[in-house]
Amino acid sequence: MDISIRTPLIHSLPLSQQSGCNIWLKMESSQPTGSFKLRSAEKICCHYASKGVKGFVSSSGGNAGIAVAHSGRRLGLPVTVVVPETTPARARQLIEMEGARLVVHGKVWSEANDYALSLVTDEIVYVHPFDNPLLWEGISTMVDEVISEGLRPDAVILSVGGGSMLSGIAQGLEKHQLGHIPVYAVETHGTASLNASLNAGKLVRLDKVSGIATTLAASQVCENAFNVASRMNVKSMLVSDLEALNACRRFLDDHRVLIEPACGVSLSLLYEHKIRFNPANNVLVIICGGASVTLEGIK
Ligand SMILES: *Cc1c(COP(=O)(O)O)cnc(C)c1O
Numbered sequence: 001m002d003i004s005i006r007t008p009l010i011h012s013l014p015l016s017q018q019s020g021c022n023i024w025l026k027m028e029s030s031q032p033t034g035s036f037k038l039r040s041a042e043k044i045c046c047h048y049a050s051k052g053v054k055g056f057v058s059s060s061g062g063n064a065g066i067a068v069a070h071s072g073r074r075l076g077l078p079v080t081v082v083v084p085e086t087t088p089a090r091a092r093q094l095i096e097m098e099g100a101r102l103v104v105h106g107k108v109w110s111e112a113n114d115y116a117l118s119l120v121t122d123e124i125v126y127v128h129p130f131d132n133p134l135l136w137e138g139i140s141t142m143v144d145e146v147i148s149e150g151l152r153p154d155a156v157i158l159s160v161g162g163g164s165m166l167s168g169i170a171q172g173l174e175k176h177q178l179g180h181i182p183v184y185a186v187e188t189h190g191t192a193s194l195n196a197s198l199n200a201g202k203l204v205r206l207d208k209v210s211g212i213a214t215t216l217a218a219s220q221v222c223e224n225a226f227n228v229a230s231r232m233n234v235k236s237m238l239v240s241d242l243e244a245l246n247a248c249r250r251f252l253d254d255h256r257v258l259i260e261p262a263c264g265v266s267l268s269l270l271y272e273h274k275i276r277f278n279p280a281n282n283v284l285v286i287i288c289g290g291a292s293v294t295l296e297g298i299k
Contacts, residue, residue: 003042003074004031004138009149014254015285019270021277024151026142029257029289033063033070033098036139036288040164041067043138044127049075054123056080059109059116061087061095062215064129066291069098080124082116084109091292130162131222139168140175146284147176153284155277157184157266160194162218163225165288170228179232184275186237186265188244191216195236197226212241215262215290237275243268248298258298260290 008027015023028036045056045068054077058068061083072079079100083092085107095102105115120126128135146153156173160166166185173179187195190211197204203226209217228234247264250271251257259267266285269275277283 001046001074003046003071004038006145007031007142009146009151012255015267015270019277019283021279021281021283023270024146024153024282024284025255025287026146026284027257027287028142029259029263029287031289033066034289034291035063035067036142036165036286037063037067038070039141040064040135040138040168041071041127044132044134045071045075045077047134048125049077053077053125056125056127057082057116057119058127058129059083059113060129061091061112062129063289063291064127065100066091066094066098068127069095069100073099080116080119082112082119084112088292090294094291130164130218131224133224135164136167136171136224139165140172142286143169143172143176143178151282151284152176152178153181154281155182155184156284156286157186157269158286159216159262159265159288160185160187160221160225161191161216161262163194163221163228165286166194166225166228166234167222169286170232170234173232181233183232183234184237184266184269185229185234186239186269187216188213188241188261188265189238190241191218192238193218194221194225194229195238197221198229198236213244213261213265215260215292216265237269239265239268239272239274243272245298247271248293252298257287258293258295259287260293261298262290263288
């Protein structure tokens with residue numbers, strides 16, 4: 001059964017003209033749940049479904065939770081999503097719309113997560129929002145699709161929260177002998193967990209995370225993302241909340257697609273001319289999408 005879909009790869013004329021090279025967009029915003037998280041959730045949920053599990057539990061009030069809820073519904077298996085009281089109404093609504101049981105527990109994410117973990121049994125599997133090799137495997141198929149369309153990118157731009165996207169894209173690039181190309185890994189100043197770890201030369205946890213890109217607000221990236229960033233040609237980049245927001249607005253005008261600031265961070269590198277490429281370069285931007293955004297939210 002296919003849960004995630006093969007997404008469009010489009011050459012962006014507006015972004016290419018203003019960047020002076022070829023900009024290609026992998027439109028993960030077109031996934032049924034609005035983000036690439038459906039690739040990772042599908043991979044892990046199908047894996048465990050084939051082993052006969054009876055349900056899933058997630059503690060993500062964001063795109064990961066929505067993707068697990070969707071995958072469970074498609075597989076005919078119940079999903080419980082435990083979220084803290086701070087989770088916005090819109091996110092709760094999207095999770096419930098997928099038919100999942102929504103449990104509101106605790107003031108902060110760690111309390112919700114502890115409760116989610118307490119629901120795990122032999123037959124109920126916990127799905128981590130970003131730290132599991134099966135998740136990365138699912139995400140790596142994005143690169144397979146790009147290569148199968150004849151594009152071998154000279155660079156990739158993507159955003160980093162907990163690091164599953166970086167892990168999965170890195171896996172896909174290495175599989176296709178593209179492990180040497182630069183990967184621009186973008187965070188906001190308030191969610192710079194990868195940047196802080198690279199500066200420290202070891203995995204560190206941020207005392208606090210802040211700002212508009214709540215989807216990127218993991219206080220620590222997974223160890224694999226740190227290892228990938230240390231081993232490969234990964235360039236850590238930071239942008240402001242306003243730059244991310246402005247990129248969302250401009251992208252809406254340029255491509256008629258509404259994306260979260262968590263995705264806008266990647267595009268802001270281009271809109272704000274923070275990097276230069278050779279005119280012949282083909283640059284792949286992962287339009288990771290995001291479901292918890294409304295027109296009102298980016299005004
Ligand atoms: C999860 C997510 C991210 C960050 O991905 P990580 O794998 O956590 O680094 C970025 N954008 C969107 C829309 C997401 O759903």
